[in-house]
Amino acid sequence: EPEVTQTPSHQVTQMGQEVILRCVPISNHLYFYWYRQILGQKVEFLVSFYNNEISEKSEIFDDQFSVERPDGSNFTLKIRSTKLEDSAMYFCASRVEGEGNQPQHFGDGTRLSIL
Amino acid sequence: ILNVEQSPQSLHVQEGDSTNFTCSFPSSNFYALHWYRWETAKSPEALFVMTLNGDEKKKGRISATLNTKEGYSYLYIKGSQPEDSATYLCASGYGQNFVFGPGTRLSVLP
Numbered sequence: 001e002p003e004v005t006q007t008p009s010h011q012v013t014q015m016g017q018e019v020i021l022r023c024v025p026i027s028n029h030l031y032f033y034w035y036r037q038i039l040g041q042k043v044e045f046l047v048s049f050y051n052n053e054i055s056e057k058s059e060i061f062d063d064q065f066s067v068e069r070p071d072g073s074n075f076t077l078k079i080r081s082t083k084l085e086d087s088a089m090y091f092c093a094s095r096v097e098g099e100g101n102q103p104q105h106f107g108d109g110t111r112l113s114i115l
Numbered sequence: 116i117l118n119v120e121q122s123p124q125s126l127h128v129q130e131g132d133s134t135n136f137t138c139s140f141p142s143s144n145f146y147a148l149h150w151y152r153w154e155t156a157k158s159p160e161a162l163f164v165m166t167l168n169g170d171e172k173k174k175g176r177i178s179a180t181l182n183t184k185e186g187y188s189y190l191y192i193k194g195s196q197p198e199d200s201a202t203y204l205c206a207s208g209y210g211q212n213f214v215f216g217p218g219t220r221l222s223v224l225p
Contacts, residue, residue: 004158033212035215041217042215042217043159043215044215045212045214045215048212091158091159101146101147101208104161105161106160107158108158109158
């Protein structure tokens, strides 16, 4: 069964450094998402992406964050100048065409640790 | 802002017990309700998507019901097994996006 893959599984970065988290969504999916989960807290929506542009973003997704689909397969999340509070699990998800009644398929996540 | 709640926060049951937990969501502008199963160190796995009031879905020993008028969904597990131990997330879908509840962490003791 096709999967969403995320790399790396664990990223350790110094505060203030830039970090890029990578995702390869399922090939026929058209909607892409990033979520994060800070340890002990709920899963939080960051951004959704469709047709090569951001369709919705949360308050968390400020100017330090950006997303890109640089080629036909990768979907990346960049954090420009990381802060300690960016430490979290970051999940990528994708789904097929259609409205919110189609399930999202998640990757295994990247654990981001900011020192 | 859409707010999705789940209860209880955590639950411990003995192997063989049946159990259930709740997801509540705003009933206005409802579009779809999703249940996910999330095991430690793995990605969330989609269990059910429900859209119609009174909907009931079943997958093996797990089933779910939906009441869109009062804004809740129940997830039932019949004859719990240790491999059912996971966090069960519900999410209310609106338009293209989801709002997740905080999850119910289920531990099934052998």
